[in-house]
Amino acid sequence: MPRANSSGRFIDFAAVATAAAIAVISVADAEDTQGAAMKEAQEIFSTRCSVCHGASGKGDGPGSAALNPKPRNFTDAAWQKSVSDEYIEKIIQFGGMAVGKSATMPGNPDLTAKPDVVKGLRATVRGLAQKN
Ligand code: HEC
Numbered sequence: 001m002p003r004a005n006s007s008g009r010f011i012d013f014a015a016v017a018t019a020a021a022i023a024v025i026s027v028a029d030a031e032d033t034q035g036a037a038m039k040e041a042q043e044i045f046s047t048r049c050s051v052c053h054g055a056s057g058k059g060d061g062p063g064s065a066a067l068n069p070k071p072r073n074f075t076d077a078a079w080q081k082s083v084s085d086e087y088i089e090k091i092i093q094f095g096g097m098a099v100g101k102s103a104t105m106p107g108n109p110d111l112t113a114k115p116d117v118v119k120g121l122r123a124t125v126r127g128l129a130q131k132n
Pocket residue numbers: 044045048049050051052053063067069070071072083088091092096100101102103104105106108121125
């Protein structure tokens with residue numbers, strides 16, 4: 001029965017096309033979410049973190065002069081290698097004291113509800129490593 005065959009084929013094609021369209025839409029959504037979180041993370045870095053850590057992450061922000069210990073220099077490749085992503089995400093959310101560091105490194109408890117932004121900040125810190 002050629003009719004049934006061709007309509008069967010049409011339905012298959014429609015199902016595949018619909019599935020493909022849904023896949024494309026959900027990938028685009030995921031990219032939008034990550035893009036928005038990364039943008040928010042970069043804004044937070046320049047408004048909160050750079051005050052102490054400096055715009056280029058060298059630990060030389062305007063607020064750093066009065067601090068002891070000094071804010072971490074993120075360009076330090078040896079330090080970058082010595083810490084895990086989980087550690088960086090923890091200190092960003094809960095502050096220096098949560099990882100046995102100085103309490104002058106403040107927590108950002110408002111970000112625990114925004115894991116993508118925390119990841120974005122961790123990626124920003126990682127991105128400041130000196131390439132050598
Ligand atoms: C008030 C100043 C200040 C602000 C604001 C600040 N930090 Fe820090 N940060 C510090 C200091 C001081 C240290 C070093 C603590 C130590 O060595 O005991 C530090 C250390 C760190 C470390 C490294 C910890 C280590 O192992 O040495 C990371 C990562 C970090 N900060 C990330 C951030 C991020 C991301 C932000 C913004 C969301 C931020 N900090 C905001 C002062 C600050």
